[in-house]
Amino acid sequence: xxMYLNSIFADPERTARLVDIAKxxxxxxxxxxxxxxxxxxxxxFIIGLILAVLTALARISHVKFFQIIAxxxxxxxxxxxxxxxxxxxxxxxxxxxVTIDPFISAVIGFSLSVGAYASEIIRAAILSIPKGQxxxxxxxxxxxxxxxxxxxxxxxARVSLPPLSNSFISLVKxxxxxxxVLVTEMFRRAQEITAANYExxxxxxxxxxxxxxxxxxxxxxxxxxxxxxxxxx
Amino acid sequence: xxxxxxxxxxxxxxxxxxxxSIKGLYKQFGQLEVLKGINLEVKKxxxxxxxxxxxxxxxxxxxxxxxxxxxTKGVISIEGQSLDFSKSVSKKSVxxxxxLTGMVFQNYNLFPHKTALENVMEGxxxxxxxxxxxVRKKAQALLEKVGIGDKIDYYxxxxxxxxxxxxxxxxALAMEPEVMLFDEPTSALDPELVGEVLKVMxxxxxxxxTMIVVTHEMRFAREAADEVIFMDGGVVVERNKPExxxxxxxxxxxxxxxxxxx
Numbered sequence: 419x420x421m422y423l424n425s426i427f428a429d430p431e432r433t434a435r436l437v438d439i440a441k442x443x444x445x446x447x448x449x450x451x452x453x454x455x456x457x458x459x460x461x462x463f464i465i466g467l468i469l470a471v472l473t474a475l476a477r478i479s480h481v482k483f484f485q486i487i488a489x490x491x492x493x494x495x496x497x498x499x500x501x502x503x504x505x506x507x508x509x510x511x512x513x514x515x516v517t518i519d520p521f522i523s524a525v526i527g528f529s530l531s532v533g534a535y536a537s538e539i540i541r542a543a544i545l546s547i548p549k550g551q552x553x554x555x556x557x558x559x560x561x562x563x564x565x566x567x568x569x570x571x572x573x574x575a576r577v578s579l580p581p582l583s584n585s586f587i588s589l590v591k592x593x594x595x596x597x598x599v600l601v602t603e604m605f606r607r608a609q610e611i612t613a614a615n616y617e618x619x620x621x622x623x624x625x626x627x628x629x630x631x632x633x634x635x636x637x638x639x640x641x642x643x644x645x646x647x648x649x650x651x
Numbered sequence: 652x653x654x655x656x657x658x659x660x661x662x663x664x665x666x667x668x669x670x671x672s673i674k675g676l677y678k679q680f681g682q683l684e685v686l687k688g689i690n691l692e693v694k695k696x697x698x699x700x701x702x703x704x705x706x707x708x709x710x711x712x713x714x715x716x717x718x719x720x721x722x723t724k725g726v727i728s729i730e731g732q733s734l735d736f737s738k739s740v741s742k743k744s745v746x747x748x749x750x751l752t753g754m755v756f757q758n759y760n761l762f763p764h765k766t767a768l769e770n771v772m773e774g775x776x777x778x779x780x781x782x783x784x785x786v787r788k789k790a791q792a793l794l795e796k797v798g799i800g801d802k803i804d805y806y807x808x809x810x811x812x813x814x815x816x817x818x819x820x821x822x823a824l825a826m827e828p829e830v831m832l833f834d835e836p837t838s839a840l841d842p843e844l845v846g847e848v849l850k851v852m853x854x855x856x857x858x859x860x861t862m863i864v865v866t867h868e869m870r871f872a873r874e875a876a877d878e879v880i881f882m883d884g885g886v887v888v889e890r891n892k893p894e895x896x897x898x899x900x901x902x903x904x905x906x907x908x909x910x911x912x913x
Contacts, residue, residue, distance in 0.1 A: 553719050554760035558774035558826050559750045561742075568777055572764050 443611045450607035458593045466532025473537035495534035508599035524596035543578035576647040583640040670695040670861045676725030685711045687885035698856045700872040701865045703882035709865045717754045730829045753823030757835040759815040761807040767818045768803040774826045793821040797851045813844030833864040881905045
């Protein structure tokens with residue numbers, strides 16, 4: 419550490435070089451974030467949430483078949499590393515003639531992952547809403563779908579917002595795994611930059627800082643949304 | 652024959668045709684048989700108070716009328732529509748059957764994420780698909796009627812128990828049911844708030860609403876009920892006018908129960 423700092427500040431030429439690298443890497447890093455990291459996160463999370471709601475509903479349904487399918491899905495995704503899943507999708511599937519674009523592969527992998535983990539959050543949230551709420555909906559003539567959509571899910575959303583925000587923030591960082599399936603998201607950009615200049619500490623730290631800033635903004639948004647949803651309690 | 656048709660016409664003119672008829676109603680939860688053959692007829696406009704010890708099946712019977720519980724067997728008819736639970740009943744027939752009854756819950760069960768007004772509007776707008784502006788007016792009028800016209804934009808958490816329960820009544824009335832079912836509507840309330848809810852119920856009774864009320868409020872039974880039903884062990888033990896049942900109960904079990912609570 420001391421040596422590194424010494425090497426920077428003792429040598430004005432090196433300092434200038436590092437400042438220059440920091441400046442010139444900022445643009446490609448941000449590009450990677452804006453073009454890939456952020457879209458990858460948002461698209462995967464939206465698809466994942468839809469999967470999660472469907473899976474949660476399958477888990478609490480009375481139809482055994484749906485329950486079993488949902489259980490197997492959640493178990494398989496939670497029981498295997500995300501990295502391995504991404505490798506299977508991107509490097510494995512071509513062996514059976516299925517070749518998928520890197521970005522799409524990553525979206526599939528992350529969506530499946532979010533779907534499995536978030537389904538448990540949503541299932542717990544739905545089950546936490548008192549049975550009387552369903553009954554009140556039914557008593558004014560609502561169907562299952564109407565009660566679910568109008569009464570149960572809005573309340574479950576409030577309950578599940580903090581843990582879902584957690585998943586979302588995790589996903590922002592997990593997208594760095596997409597670098598191994600050749601998606602040029604922020605971390606892959608960082609790797610490309612360091613391949614040319616060997617300034618690993620500087621460039622990776624810079625990337626880390628950008629992840630941190632993104633996640634900080636997301637937690638600010640989370641706080642705002644929680645206050646909004648809490649207004650009636 | 653002639654006599655029979657005359658008397659039935661006479662009944663019709665009196666407005667006393669049968670609104671609810673329950674025949675051979677059984678309900679089992681696993682091994683536990685909660686209702687053991689309930690037979691009951693209620694005429695249009697009657698107010699029936701159901702009393703009985705806990706576990707007697709009175710709440711279950713009420714919930715069967717709203718099909719929140721599916722009876723094991725038996726036939727329930729309300730205003731000519733029947734459900735025979737010995738056969739399987741379709742979701743659609745249950746949904747249309749539920750519209751005949753309005754349910755008021757012990758714990759109010761208001762929708763916490765909706766204002767008082769939205770709670771009342773929800774059924775007509777979402778279930779019946781009625782026009783929002785018209786429903787808003789109707790809902791406002793209903794909330795006014797139950798005495799909370801000044802709090803229509805409050806969320807349930809901002810209302811007292813008595814106010815919440817009155818919203819609950821307005822919500823059920825908004826669906827324009829033929830029958831109102833009350834499941835211990837004042838049991839969760841602080842004593843000083845019971846009166847305001849009972850007053851709304853009495854007004855409703857005076858307007859001629861057919862009502863079945865499960866309650867421990869004996870004063871309400873005396874003042875508002877046409878008849879009182881005493882249930883015990885999953886059957887109707889005794890049914891009579893309130894003054895009769897309270898002063899001269901015929902059955903030993905009724906007498907014991909009334910002695911315990913009075």
